[in-house]
Amino acid sequence: MLDNALVMIGLILLINIVYVSFFTIRMILTLKGQRYLAAFISVFEVIIYVIGLGIVLENLDNLYNLIAYATGYGLGVLVGMKIEEKLALGYIKVNVIVKDVNTEIPRILRDKGYGVTSWIANGLEGERLMIEILTSRKSEVDLYNTVKKIDEKAFIISHEPKAFYGGFWVKKVRR
Incomplete structure (x- = not known):
């Protein structure tokens, strides 16, 4: 052969x-x-x-x-x-920054089961809403699509966390 x-x-x-x-x-x-x-x-x-x-x-x-x-x-x-x-093993931390500080993005993401923390931040052009989300990598594309559907000009950046502890969402995560 x-x-x-x-x-x-x-x-x-x-x-x-x-x-x-x-x-x-x-x-x-x-x-x-x-x-x-x-x-x-x-x-x-x-x-x-x-x-x-x-x-x-x-x-x-x-x-x-x-x-x-x-x-x-x-x-x-x-x-x-x-x-x-x-x-798509693991998790990602996604930061979303939007101009509209009264946007419904945090509520919509929470309704979809994402762990969301948000706060008002100051950017070059004034106040912005900073949104931090922890999710599985399998949900990454859905998360991006949801945010882009609501605000196509949202600034999105993601990082892969090495470790995370505490918080309500971590209780749901399979170790």
Whole structure:
């Protein structure tokens, strides 16, 4: 089977896409504190890596194998990022700044279940309403769409919190 050059190139490409996808997901899980799942995934990651690298090293005389390996690595990064995007692990803190200090955005977001804190802030052009929201990454797009539907000129910035404690919403969060 490995005598056919196209089959070998395809196999190397596929192996590296799978390997780097596992690598990307493992790194993200590690950063998110999911150490046992990350360790479990790393077992398969290393097995796939050794098999793919072994095939390439046994056949270094063929430049196409090396190109397939490198291309598979790049595609694996993209696939791994897409998988992580779909998993949407973790939480984000979103700050929204709007001109209208009497906007209904805080009430609407609270009605949708978001944890919202708001206060009047002073900007370059006067008073603004500052709104801080903590939500899961899975709800991120819905949150942005809700805010933009109410105030398309709202300034939105998000951060990924490393840790959070206390507050009413944290009681609902699965640890």
